[in-house]
Amino acid sequence: EATASVDNETEELIQQATDILLRERTSIVIAHRLATIKSADQILVMDKGEIKERGTHDQLIEQDGLYRRLIKLQFTELVV
Structure with a gap:
């Protein structure tokens, strides 16, 4: 990933x-x-090789799913 480091x-x-x-x-x-x-126009959230969720960022944030949990984890780490 280009922004990893x-x-x-x-x-x-x-x-x-x-x-x-x-x-x-x-x-x-x-x-x-x-x-x-x-x-992105369309985001596919994969887990263990399977598509678990699909939608825009806003749509996925509205759901209480894997994408939302990952976003919370990543942005909480940035704040702490």
């Missing part, structure tokens, strides 16, 4: 560049840092 400012710059490069294109992005995919 960079500071927050560099991660934001990489994300902005990626958004420009992917605009108007179909792309598959595999991400562990969920901030990387928040603006």
Whole structure:
């Protein structure tokens, strides 16, 4: 993952560049840092090789599922 070992400012710059490069294109992005995919048109949440959830960031946040739990974990770690 391109943003795995960079500071927050560099991660934001990489994300902005990626958004420009992917605009108007179909792309598959595999991400562990969920901030990387928040603006995706469609997010597939996989667990043990199976698609468990599908939707936009906002749709998945509204559900009390795996994506929401992962978001809470990642962003809680950033705050602590």
